[in-house]
Amino acid sequence: MHPTNRSSRILQPVKLWFVYLSLFVALGLEYIPTGRTPGLPDCVALVLAFWCVREPLAIGMGAGFAFGLLMDVGLGAAMGQHALAYVVLAYLANALARRVLWFPAWQQALHVLPLLLLAQAIMVLVRLLAGAEFPGWSYFLSSLGSALLWAPLSFLLLLPQYQPDERDDNRPI
């Protein structure tokens, strides 16, 4: 059962190093050269949105800005393009944090999808203003791919928090 605010499942507190490790792993995944395949998820945006929803006190716009800049450098995009999109994404995800966790996983994904689309729209807008070519509507498929990954990713990223210190069948952890 997915741990939402409604469920009785109690999690271990999150470890900050694990949050940053997962962000760096996502960054590494984004750096894998895949050419122009449409629909591939933006892992960094997804993981960032996840932690901004889960831990709004620990992670937010600062991390979005830093990892956005690393994306810009690694992908050879305009400096500040991903940073701008991720800052807005982190702000909105933080604002949604209190609401989203009352819903089951697929409805959480529906909540996050517009945020991811907005982040992509910001990037398109920035680059079009700078005189680049429109990459085609298939560019936005990436957000759909990300939203589909929301449920498996939540399970994966919460896995360390599922592990109890000592196992006890009568306790909900």
Add this chain to the structure above:
Amino acid sequence: MSLVGHQPPPIFRRGPAPLARLFVFVALCLVLLVADLRFRYLEVLRNALSVVTYPLQMAASTPADVVRNATRYFGTLVDVQLENADLRRLQLDAGERLLRFEQLEQENLHLRELLQMSERVQTKSIAADILYNAPDPFARKVILDRGTQQGVEAGLAVVDANGVIGQVTRVHPVQSEVTLLTDRNQSIPVSVVRNGVRGVLYGVGRGMLEMRHVLAEVDIQPGDRLVTSGLDGIFVPGLPVATVTRVDRDQDAFARIECEPLAAIERSVQVLVIGRAAYPPPPPPPEPAGER
């Protein structure tokens, strides 16, 4: 007891309001964007940050290398034999042309000596493979497997067997980034082979090129071949670039000239990076106005 100056206990202290922080970050991003896209100030910051990203990038490119090598390994024998036969034929063809070329070059040198003209530009060239398309979906760029360690510099022309495909725009130690001619921000000075008319060729997206800054009455016809003019002092003159496909003169003072690249810009794999061995001296400063 007055509450003025009373600080909340530290567990409730959350720094500036989220909206204020959002505005600060957005303003910072906009400054970065303008500084980078408009003024190109941020190459230093880019290089500094690439210290962090470079190891990750190298690690991430390993799976792609494995896949590429595997496809090469499992390519069927028949394919290789066919390709080999093709290459032999091309080799014969090229060998014969090369013989004539050497003779012509000697003759050219001799004639230039007689006319006391300076030598033609010396060139250097580096063979390279295109690794993959650059991940930025908004630009048409590719990544080469040669970098500063092999002598690649920013600004060099990149050609395939048929003509120019682009220009090196950013160099890393063992890789470099090439902006293709079809990118909207790329331009190349060209001249028409038939009559030497000069112009500048711009990418317009969709794989097409457009020659601009040519007056409507200038003699250009569909089918004309365009080569680099070398007037920029960067490109080697005489590299084939494109053919004119359509000329539209009824707009205004300038003709609208659509061109098609000669090289397989989005499909070539093996390329040559070509540059001048020595750059020409900078142009003299313009004469001060008012003196006649």
